Amino acid sequence: MTSVGGRRSGRARDERAERGIPEATVARLPVYLRALTALSDLDVATASSEDLAVSAGVNSAKLRKDLSYLGTYGTRGVGYDVNYLRYQIAREIGLTQDWPVVIVGIGNLGHALANYSGFASRGFRVAALLDSDRARVGEKVGELPISSLDDLEEIVRASSVSIGVIATPAAAAQDVCDQLVAAGVSSILNFAPALLAVPDHVDIRKVDLSIELQILAYHEQRKAAGLAEIKADAG
Amino acid sequence: MTSVGGRRSGRARDERAERGIPEATVARLPVYLRALTALSDLDVATASSEDLAVSAGVNSAKLRKDLSYLGTYGTRGVGYDVNYLRYQIAREIGLTQDWPVVIVGIGNLGHALANYSGFASRGFRVAALLDSDRARVGEKVGELPISSLDDLEEIVRASSVSIGVIATPAAAAQDVCDQLVAAGVSSILNFAPALLAVPDHVDIRKVDLSIELQILAYHEQRKAAGLAEIKADAG
DNA sequence: CATTGTGAAGTGATTCACAGCA
DNA sequence: TGCTGTGAATCACTTCACAATG
Numbered sequence: 259m260t261s262v263g264g265r266r267s268g269r270a271r272d273e274r275a276e277r278g279i280p281e282a283t284v285a286r287l288p289v290y291l292r293a294l295t296a297l298s299d300l301d302v303a304t305a306s307s308e309d310l311a312v313s314a315g316v317n318s319a320k321l322r323k324d325l326s327y328l329g330t331y332g333t334r335g336v337g338y339d340v341n342y343l344r345y346q347i348a349r350e351i352g353l354t355q356d357w358p359v360v361i362v363g364i365g366n367l368g369h370a371l372a373n374y375s376g377f378a379s380r381g382f383r384v385a386a387l388l389d390s391d392r393a394r395v396g397e398k399v400g401e402l403p404i405s406s407l408d409d410l411e412e413i414v415r416a417s418s419v420s421i422g423v424i425a426t427p428a429a430a431a432q433d434v435c436d437q438l439v440a441a442g443v444s445s446i447l448n449f450a451p452a453l454l455a456v457p458d459h460v461d462i463r464k465v466d467l468s469i470e471l472q473i474l475a476y477h478e479q480r481k482a483a484g485l486a487e488i489k490a491d492a493g
Numbered sequence: 494m495t496s497v498g499g500r501r502s503g504r505a506r507d508e509r510a511e512r513g514i515p516e517a518t519v520a521r522l523p524v525y526l527r528a529l530t531a532l533s534d535l536d537v538a539t540a541s542s543e544d545l546a547v548s549a550g551v552n553s554a555k556l557r558k559d560l561s562y563l564g565t566y567g568t569r570g571v572g573y574d575v576n577y578l579r580y581q582i583a584r585e586i587g588l589t590q591d592w593p594v595v596i597v598g599i600g601n602l603g604h605a606l607a608n609y610s611g612f613a614s615r616g617f618r619v620a621a622l623l624d625s626d627r628a629r630v631g632e633k634v635g636e637l638p639i640s641s642l643d644d645l646e647e648i649v650r651a652s653s654v655s656i657g658v659i660a661t662p663a664a665a666a667q668d669v670c671d672q673l674v675a676a677g678v679s680s681i682l683n684f685a686p687a688l689l690a691v692p693d694h695v696d697i698r699k700v701d702l703s704i705e706l707q708i709l710a711y712h713e714q715r716k717a718a719g720l721a722e723i724k725a726d727a728g
Numbered sequence: 729c730a731t732t733g734t735g736a737a738g739t740g741a742t743t744c745a746c747a748g749c750a
Numbered sequence: 751t752g753c754t755g756t757g758a759a760t761c762a763c764t765t766c767a768c769a770a771t772g
Contacts, residue, residue, distance in 0.1 A: 282763060288707040292686065306731065315688045319765055326733055334732040334771045351707050352714030359706070366608045370601035376686055376703040381710075420713050421706065444716065445709040451527065451611055453550045461712045463705050468611040470698050471594070471656065472523040472586050474680040475617075477696045478655050479587030481679065517741060541753065554743055561755055569749045569754045732771080742761070749754080 279350075283324045287347050289314050290321070294344040306337035358385035358417045360443070362434050363426030364394065364404050367449055371425055372399045385417040390430065407437065414441040421445045428452040435462075514585075518559045522582050524549050525556070529579040541572035593620035593652045595678070597669050598661030599629065599639050602684055606660055607634045620652040625665065642672065649676040656680045663687040670697075 293313035297305055307325075311318035325331060325343075328350050332338045348354055359377070361368050364387050371377075372387055387399055390407045397404045405413060413419065422443040426434050431450035438446060445461045448454055451469075456462050528548035532540055542560075546553035560566060560578075563585050567573045583589055594612070596603050599622050606612075607622055622634055625642045632639045640648060648654065657678040661669050666685035673681060680696045683689055686704075691697050 280763070284711050285704070285708055287711070288701075288704040289688075291707075293688075307733095308731085313688070317765080319767090320763090322731095322733065323764080330733070332732050335730045336772070337731070350711070352710045353707065355714075357706075357710050357713070366605035370605040371702070373601045374702060377706065380703050380707065382703070382706050421709055423706075445713045447705050447709060453524075453528075453548070459716070461709055461716075463709060465700060465702070465705055466523075467606065467609060467700070468615050468617070469520070469523040470682050470700055471592075471612065471617050471658075472526075472588065472615065473520055474656055474682060474696055474698060475587045475592050476519050476522070476585070478592070478680045479590075481694070481696075515741070542755095543753090552743080554745090555741090557753095557755065558742080565755070567754050570752045571750070572753070730772100732769105734767100734769090736766085736768105738763105738765070740761105740763080742759100744759070745757095747754105747756090750752095 279327045283327055286314070286316065286320075286324055287351055289316075290324070291344065291347045291351065291353075294340055294347065297340050298344060302340055304337050305340055307332070310338065353381045356381040356383050357421055358383050358419045359421040359423055360384075360386045360388060360410070360413060360419050360438075361423045361425060362388045362407065362410075362438070363424060363430070363450075364389045364399060365425065365427075368423075368425035369399060371423060371449075372402065382421075385419050386413045388413075390426075390434075407434070410437055411441040414438075414443060419443060421447070424448045424450050424454075426450055514562045518562055521549070521551065521555075521559055522586055524551075525559070526579060526582045526586070526588075529575055529582065532575050533579060537575055539572050540575055542567070545573065588616045591616040591618050592656055593618050593654045594656040594658055595619075595621045595623060595645070595648060595654050595673075596658045596660060597623045597642065597645075597673070598659060598665070598685075599624045599634060600660065600662075603658075603660035604634060606658060606684075607637065617656075620654050621648045623648075625661075625669075642669070645672055646676040649673075649678060654678060656682070659683045659685050659689075661685055 290310065293310055297313060307318040307322045311321045314321065328346060331343050331346050359382050361371050361384060364372065368387065372384060377384065384402060387402050387404045388407050388410060389395065389404050392406065394404050395406045420443060422438040422445070424431055424434055424446060428450045431448065431452040432454055435446060435448070435454045435456060439456060439460055444459060446454070446456065448462060448464045451466055454462060525545065528545060532548060542553040542557045546556040549556065563581060566578050566581050594617050596606055596619060599607065603622065607619060612619065619637060622637050622639045623642050623645060624630065624639050627641065629639050630641045655678060657673040657680070659666050659669055659673070659681060663685045666683065666687040667689055670681060670683070670689045670691060674691060674695055679694060681689070681691065683697060683699045686701055689697060
């Protein structure tokens with residue numbers, strides 16, 4: 259592996275692993291992690307890149323190349339040690355520590371996220387639930403009470419929160435986002451159907467339910483059109 | 494535009510717009526649509542590619558190239574007619590018809606999805622809510638009662654459903670998926686953290702909440718590591 | 729000798745930069 | 751003149767194919 263990324267790195271201080279793992283690879287590491295966990299639960303000790311690739315739903319060349327960005331954790335002729343690789347990937351993603359998150363906007367979706375067990379099981383701890391509706395403050399959702407948005411800064415500081423989840427209506431999202439950033443949150447997962455502006459040092463990802471459906475609709479429509487065409491040809 | 498996609502199309506019958514719009518473009522069309530709707534609501538009649546690009550959060554060259562796959566809907570020296578372009582994109586995605594969808598698994602998340610107004614407002618109509626838990630059948634969620642999974646085939650046929658949403662626990666997802674496919678659904682949006690196998694003719698998209706957080710955690714960790722490094726350099 | 733790790737080739741998406749047009 | 755539409759250049763990701771190796 260030489261010069262990962264190829265970017266002519268301006269600064270000369272390159273010795274320190276300037277590990278530019280490609281974004282596409284980063285996005286698949288959690289998938290591999292899940293596959294490894296499943297294999298581990300089945301008491302599988304060793305798996306080839308082909309085995310793993312099948313469990314993860316990718317092809318084996320891609321999986322090997324992805325893993326090669328992390329280091330050389332396999333054994334030629336044998337495969338990968340499931341638990342060892344699992345640990346290495348978890349460490350790379352940063353899941354060996356746990357991450358306190360705050361969820362803002364406790365409507366239907368916020369509620370669902372608050373109760374989503376998949377977060378806790380992967381090292382994400384819900385540190386607080388926040389809502390701007392004063393009437394709801396104090397209400398319990400599972401174990402946690404809903405806090406006031408006014409307490410955001412205090413909560414972020416006290417619990418060292420660096421990740422925030424926005425589950426408010428679109429109209430409130432930018433405002434909430436600004437408050438999160440001001441409070442010191444530097445990674446945001448946004449479920450509101452709105453484009454959010456953030457400073458450069460803040461990472462933001464968007465999950466948009468209706469966009470996903472629209473993409474399906476596009477393909478669905480093309481399938482239907484294709485069928486109609488075949489019918490027309492036949493008739 | 495000549496030979497989009499470049500695939501040497503085996504069959505000679507190429508006259509019919511074999512419109513291979515790149516996937517990356519398809520995924521952005523809903524974003525453009527939202528931006529156009531916002532501009533239209535503000536009574537903006539015309540917008541340049543630069544204006545639109547800003548509203549959509551992309552750069553203008555990309556936006557123009559994306560639109561060029563659909564046709565030539567702009568006016569040189571002027572820009573795009575907001576409402577006209579909005580209609581063209583909606584038509585391309587298939588949002589001029591409405592799409593009945595079924596949601597399977599009415600837990601916290603299914604509940605939230607059932608109540609999500611963003612679906613209805615974009616031409617997706619929830620035709621039915623289904624759950625395998627007999628005890629919950631009949632319970633109302635908003636207007637709709639929960640139906641039994643046993644009625645899936647009947648519902649899909651009666652309402653011509655082609656899109657299904659899976660919001661069950663991971664363990665149930667493949668089984669539900671098989672039932673959806675058997676019932677005739679050909680596009681699936683999967684929220685369960687599981688890899689689903691489907692036949693070729695079925696499209697499937699996955700939304701995985703914990704994967705999104707893990708990707709953020711990776712970047713967050715890198716930021717923290719970067720800071721530590723700078724501190725070490727300084728000290 | 730089965731399987732990894734990886735250069736090299738291939739494919740697809742983005743960006744540049746400008747000719748062409750209203 | 752100002753902005754679109756688009757070839758050509760670039761960049762990012764994937765896949766191929768095989769030498770290296772436990």
